[in-house]
Amino acid sequence: MSELVIKNLHVSIEQKEILNGVDLTLKQGEIHAIMGPNGTGKSTLAYTLMGHPSYTVTGGEIWFKGKNLLELAVDERSRLGLFLAFQYPVAIPGVTVANFLRSAVNSRRRVVNHEDKGMPILEFRKMLKEKMELLKMDSAFAGRYLNDGFSGGEKKRAEILQMATLKPEIAILDETDSGLDIDALRIVAESVNALSGPELGVLIITHYQRLLNYIKPQFVHIMLGGKIVESGGPDLALQLEERGYDWVREKYEETPA
């Protein structure tokens, strides 16, 4: 079983420490949520797990499927089974959704067999069509330039489409609910639910509770000031919904002198 283990993780960006000692273990089949106010390092954690070059790990360890994740390049992490659904997916004009996904799928095949010629085009089209139907996406979507001119909802759905196609073992959803109206939120959440199961571990990063009305986590963590300060069950999220973050701040932040 795949397992993501984060031990005492310290991360800086431009010499400023953002994460100072994050510990978290996430197993395939589990759904975790990390909640917290803005600017506490939630997205930094997501980017660091994926290996974004702007984030420097200054201490701690990350292990995934028994491998030291910090020694792996970004693309290797992905092919090992890690996935990040971006909060702000970048537009790539000139590259269609289909062309991009085929490159991603074929990169995975070539790791298994260096000589692989790639998934036959008809097989790929059929597969993509199925995934898009699952996500209630129009088939014309495959021919559009990736994230270029996509609405907020389309971008998030495109992220989930990629997740469905690449079949990760651990998926990080970074503020996937942000910028979505209630209908788009429901479609995205239903899609994630359709994909989740014993094969998939999910780490939901969110500011608000509302996504958790649709995707039920077994574990909820509260992040504050660059570390996880509280962990609990689903009731912890409800508690945040009712009482906000102030009680957490009062409990863990030092009062200014």
Place this chain on the structure above:
Amino acid sequence: MEEKPKVVVARTRRIGTPAKTFVFTAGMVPASGVLADYRQKAWQIFNRLSLPTMTEEAWRRTDLRELPADTVHLPTEGAFRELAPVPADLLKPLTADKPGGQVVLLPGGAKPYLSPELTKKGIIFTDMQTAERENPELVARMTGQTVSPEEGKFAALAGALAQNGVVLYIPKGITVEQPLNSLLWGPGVDLAYLSHILVWVDEGASVTYVHEAASPNENGSTLHAGIVEIKVSDNASMQFVELQSWGRHVWNFSHERVSVGHDGTLDWIFGAIGSRLTKNFSELNLVGEGATGRMSGFYFTDGFQHLDHDTQQNHLAPHTTSDLLFKGALKGHSRSVWQGMIYVAVGAAKADGYQANRNLVLSSNARADSIPGLEILADDVRCTHGATVGKLEQEPLFYLKSRGIPEKEAERLLVEGFFDPIMQRIPFEGVRARFQQAIHEKTATQ
């Protein structure tokens, strides 16, 4: 009084003094035939003009001092028998299963073919020597129709001594459905390939013509100098695709001009991936009211390649439209120059001109110069231009890699994406595939 330090500027060689000169002789100029006078005049001009130097505005960024002018010779009759043969791939038509005609120009020879069906319609598509023999009046009429040997040393050289040439004539009102292809195959070193292409699409006629120049990479140097003269008559239309994949040892020069008549249309596509050094002058003359021309270019340089392209969109009549988009990527220590000008003559009201040049610089040692220009002498016109030089951005690269795509391939996808707007303008799968293959090869190497 304080003595000022004396500054002595020593110049061992004046900038712009080419080190070498050509070794062609008057005896090489064909003395008989319908073009004898034209060639003789061109030869005189060739002797009168000096090699361009970097003090001339058009040549400011392209240095010819290393041009091995003294080593290049004309291929002898039948020289192709001793040189590398045309690769089968290059003979495969890029545009259709079977072209209506194909002219292969070889060192010291040519192989023309035109389908009987098209021959019956009065279309002429053959090599220059055959055309001079069989259609001397037409050749005389078309030669010098848009390009003059006075335009420069290389134009004069090609005018005087061109051994390789294509003549294409489409009679009035004839629409040619199947594309016509020609290939200039220029293997070998120390050779001078001189070419002259003549096209006339007569009133109301239409044609698609693809011309490719290519050679293998070799050690040494070879020269190509060419003239392309095209006339698109009133209500005629032409799609013209030019592909340049010369070997990395070739010094390549061309003067090209297309004139488009009343309500005529031209769709002109350029693709350049080869040569050591190239300097092209490509001009669009919109001479008739309502004439339209589109120029679309792609180039990808690497190593020490140097590509310099001058374009000119001349609006010489009212209601004329031009649209130019050139996109290039650069690797290694390569360099590109694009210098474009939209000119709107007095009285060319309602002219609509557009030009854009976009460059993607993939290496810190590569350099792209992009110099747009407008010269507008008429009122009530619309002219816009844009030029950019950029690098691959980190965030798209990270995004692609985060999906498991290795760095090199992610780069290639972004480069392909960059070129996609140009690919969208090329209606031929074969041409697109040829360029995509070049992108593959060029992005794969360091």
